[in-house]
Amino acid sequence: MSAIEPPVQRLWWKQPLDRAELLWIVIALVWCLILFFMMPYWHLYGKQNLANEAYRESPDEYAKKTEAMVAKYKVREEGGDLKVPVVHPPAGGDAYLIARLWSWYPILELEAGKTYRLHLMSMDYLHGFSLQPENINIEVLPGYDHVITVTPTHPGAYGIVCNEYCGIGHSTMTNKLYVVK
Amino acid sequence: MAVNRMFRTCPTTGLVFHQPAEQLIKANAVAGVVFLLIGGILAIGVVLTRWPAVHLLPADRFYQVLTAHGLDMLIFWVIFFEIAVLYFCSSTLLKARLATPRMAWAAFGLMVLGALMNNYSVTRGDSSVMMTSYAPMGAHWTFYLGLILFAVGALVACFVFFGTLVVAKGERTYIGSVPLVTFGAITAAIIAVFTIASGAIILIPTLLWSVGLISHIDPLMYRTIWWAFGHSSQQINVAAHISVWYAIAAIVFGAKPLSERVSRSAFLLYILFLQLASAHHLLADPGLSSNWKIFNTSYAMYLAVLASMVHGLTVPGAIEVAQREKGYNQGLFEWLRKAPWGNPVFSGMFISLIGFGFLGGISGVMMGTEQLNLITHNTLYVPGHFHATVVIGTTLAFMALTYFLIPVLFRREIMFPAMAKWQPYVFGLGMAGVALFLMAAGTLGVPRRDWDITFAGNTFPYEFPGSAFLMLGLAGISGLIAIVGGAMYLLNTVGSVFLGRKIATPGFRHVRATEGVASAQKPVAQPSTVAAAITGHGGRIGAWGLVAPGTFSLAMVFLVSFVLYYFINWKYLATVWPLR
Ligand code: HEM
Numbered sequence: 001m002s003a004i005e006p007p008v009q010r011l012w013w014k015q016p017l018d019r020a021e022l023l024w025i026v027i028a029l030v031w032c033l034i035l036f037f038m039m040p041y042w043h044l045y046g047k048q049n050l051a052n053e054a055y056r057e058s059p060d061e062y063a064k065k066t067e068a069m070v071a072k073y074k075v076r077e078e079g080g081d082l083k084v085p086v087v088h089p090p091a092g093g094d095a096y097l098i099a100r101l102w103s104w105y106p107i108l109e110l111e112a113g114k115t116y117r118l119h120l121m122s123m124d125y126l127h128g129f130s131l132q133p134e135n136i137n138i139e140v141l142p143g144y145d146h147v148i149t150v151t152p153t154h155p156g157a158y159g160i161v162c163n164e165y166c167g168i169g170h171s172t173m174t175n176k177l178y179v180v181k
Numbered sequence: 182m183a184v185n186r187m188f189r190t191c192p193t194t195g196l197v198f199h200q201p202a203e204q205l206i207k208a209n210a211v212a213g214v215v216f217l218l219i220g221g222i223l224a225i226g227v228v229l230t231r232w233p234a235v236h237l238l239p240a241d242r243f244y245q246v247l248t249a250h251g252l253d254m255l256i257f258w259v260i261f262f263e264i265a266v267l268y269f270c271s272s273t274l275l276k277a278r279l280a281t282p283r284m285a286w287a288a289f290g291l292m293v294l295g296a297l298m299n300n301y302s303v304t305r306g307d308s309s310v311m312m313t314s315y316a317p318m319g320a321h322w323t324f325y326l327g328l329i330l331f332a333v334g335a336l337v338a339c340f341v342f343f344g345t346l347v348v349a350k351g352e353r354t355y356i357g358s359v360p361l362v363t364f365g366a367i368t369a370a371i372i373a374v375f376t377i378a379s380g381a382i383i384l385i386p387t388l389l390w391s392v393g394l395i396s397h398i399d400p401l402m403y404r405t406i407w408w409a410f411g412h413s414s415q416q417i418n419v420a421a422h423i424s425v426w427y428a429i430a431a432i433v434f435g436a437k438p439l440s441e442r443v444s445r446s447a448f449l450l451y452i453l454f455l456q457l458a459s460a461h462h463l464l465a466d467p468g469l470s471s472n473w474k475i476f477n478t479s480y481a482m483y484l485a486v487l488a489s490m491v492h493g494l495t496v497p498g499a500i501e502v503a504q505r506e507k508g509y510n511q512g513l514f515e516w517l518r519k520a521p522w523g524n525p526v527f528s529g530m531f532i533s534l535i536g537f538g539f540l541g542g543i544s545g546v547m548m549g550t551e552q553l554n555l556i557t558h559n560t561l562y563v564p565g566h567f568h569a570t571v572v573i574g575t576t577l578a579f580m581a582l583t584y585f586l587i588p589v590l591f592r593r594e595i596m597f598p599a600m601a602k603w604q605p606y607v608f609g610l611g612m613a614g615v616a617l618f619l620m621a622a623g624t625l626g627v628p629r630r631d632w633d634i635t636f637a638g639n640t641f642p643y644e645f646p647g648s649a650f651l652m653l654g655l656a657g658i659s660g661l662i663a664i665v666g667g668a669m670y671l672l673n674t675v676g677s678v679f680l681g682r683k684i685a686t687p688g689f690r691h692v693r694a695t696e697g698v699a700s701a702q703k704p705v706a707q708p709s710t711v712a713a714a715i716t717g718h719g720g721r722i723g724a725w726g727l728v729a730p731g732t733f734s735l736a737m738v739f740l741v742s743f744v745l746y747y748f749i750n751w752k753y754l755a756t757v758w759p760l761r
């Protein structure tokens with residue numbers, strides 16, 4: 001009978017399948033398997049995979065490492081009175097980025113085609129690392145130093161936007177990232 | 182025992198209502214609609230602020246309004262209505278008395294109290310933490326306590342539902358197995374119990390933390406458990422609105438499932454493969470391994486996707502068969518062309534089905550893929566996706582059901598039938614625009630939950646392309662259309678329920694059901710007719726050896742769109758910076 005009445009055939013689990021249903025189940029199952037295999041496939045052959053590398057870290061320690069990098073590799077300052085350091089870490093090396101209410105620190109300058117270990121960590125709430133216009137989006141947590149091995153492709157001035165809601169100043173949390181030849 | 186034995190039979194539909202159940206269904210549905218009204222008013226503020234050319238509210242007000250919009254819509258409107266659906270699917274469809282109506286009222290009271298307390302905390306202004314309330318960002322303690330009270334109430338209501346099933350079985354009010362729609366409701370309720378347990382595990386420590394009794398909440402643990410609650414509650418919505426689809430197909434067309442076995446197994450998949458579907462909310466998080474992410478998104482999710490794809494075929498398939506048997510057997514789509522498009526119960530349900538599948542389903546799978554998540558995480562793509570699932574899917578299905586319940590349950594005529602006829606189209610199309618344009622803005626990188634994407638006044642602003650602003654403008658216009666559609670629904674339901682013309686019920690009486698079978702049972706069908714009903718329609722209907730060739734071709738269109746869109750996004754991903 002209809003779906004709002006008890007099934008006529010009491011042993012409903014023995015009821016034969018309709019042909020359209022059977023066909024569709026097979027097709028859908030194959031498609032779901034493809035959906036599954038695409039992920040390990042991309043780990044093997046794709047170039048965009050999120051790192052499994054992360055460490056528990058205290059905000060103080062992380063800030064210290066960042067300051068050490070800034071002291072060593074600062075090339076200039078930007079942002080007028082704010083004097084935000086622009087840092088050019090060595091290719092292949094560690095680049096630290098601090099997320100905090102409500103700014104990113106410092107400004108990184110990377111070389112196109114070179115690979116960096118980009119560290120992301122928050123000092124307080126959750127933040128979102130959103131690199132524009134590349135549109136790479138990564139969650140930034142306090143207490144977890146997330147290391148992403150990244151290779152910038154094209155030179156230019158990129159924007160970093162916070163895309164995890166972090167309170168009233170959320171929209172003000174933007175920064176630059178430079179990629180140079 | 183006379184008090185608990187009051188039934189009435191609806192003269193129009195033959196449905197049997199237990200009086201206490203009837204009142205509880207009404208109360209929960211009305212409470213849900215009240216929160217839909219509040220959430221809908223807040224939607225005006227949300228949508229007009231995110232439209233950069235209008236930019237209505239100041240920042241603090243926007244975040245406060247957005248927090249309340251998410252909670253009032255996704256939690257309070259949807260769950261109140263779901264409790265009404267659970268009582269309907271147990272007591273009414275099984276013709277059984279509702280177990281422990283007093284407990285059910287207590288549950289209702291707790292839910293109302295919790296919802297009010299939570300709303301109060303948001304109005305204070307110190308709890309604009311969004312519905313996700315990610316620790317360590319903290320809200321006032323009433324925020325968490327309100328949610329906990331509401332959840333406890335909902336849990337009690339689920340147990341009233343289970344109790345009613347036991348009563349029905351014990352008093353033998355039905356023969357054989359429960360109807361498919363009730364089966365779907367059981368799935369929803371089982372998932373609800375799991376969901377609410379996860380909610381308690383995370384919200385109770387957070388409440389203690391908010392008053393200073395616990396010093397630290399790990400943000401990653403919070404996100405993992407919060408999403409075990411947040412995601413599985415979406416699974417409740419899916420199970421519930423698919424049950425509503427089946428119910429409407431049965432009510433409008435007398436449609437029966439193509440096969441009970443397939444539809445029921447698909448519901449079972451939702452329960453079996455639910456566990457850690459929260460993983461797809463954590464794909465861009467540090468500290469979780471890829472193996473964990475892949476396992477939990479695919480094992481837990483793709484089999485649920487399979488289940489939804491199956492329902493997506495069997496619901497319209499059942500309608501097609503019913504229509505073809507009525508004689509609309511020409512070509513591929515006569516059954517669909519001749520469907521009652523002017524009946525909002527049907528049109529609402531069908532738009533819900535198409536929108537949920539094409540917009541919500543495809544985008545959800547794309548975003549839930551480990552690597553593809555990188556290009557969508559926390560952008561406006563996410564709200565775009567879930568306005569297709571939970572608004573076009575769940576909300577519109579519930580709206581469609583309301584048009585059936587007003588005459589049957591409330592015994593009132595629909596006050597403005599012409600408006601009812603147009604409402605699913607206005608709301609559905611407006612919302613489809615919201616979903617699509619938010620997704621488009623998200624693809625261009627625009628963040629969600631962001632007050633001002635011009636970043637005016639920032640030291641280092643970023644300038645989004647003009648196309649992003651265009652998409653936000655279009656989303657704004659579509660949002661206003663959807664809000665008009667929502668207002669049409671609210672005006673009509675509230676008007677009809679309180680002021681609509683009463684439907685006379687000739688010979689109306691309360692039937693006093695004796696112990697045992699509640700009402701006259703129809704005799705069980707004879708085996709021979711049963712066999713004919715199942716194995717087919719003897720090649721009388723359909724084409725290509727299929728009983729539902731039209732639905733099958735629609736399913737193929739769906740599949741092709743799905744495959745294309747999925748791989749286009751891989752292609753897009755391949756162009757961004759290599760990372761590992
Ligand atoms: C009536 C028309 C509606 C419109 C125009 C609308 C519009 C929007 C927009 C534009 C956002 C995104 C804001 C942002 O992230 O910055 C949003 C968020 C949201 N909406 Fe709606 N919405 C409507 C109805 C609904 C309904 C019926 C539901 C649920 C059943 C719902 C659930 C949500 C949720 C859960 C959020 C996310 C809140 C958050 O980020 O915490 N909306 N809405």
Ligand SMILES: [Cu+2]
Nearest residue numbers: 127162166173
């Ligand atoms: Cu931030």
Ligand SMILES: [Cu+2]
Nearest residue numbers: 162164166170
């Ligand atoms: Cu932020």
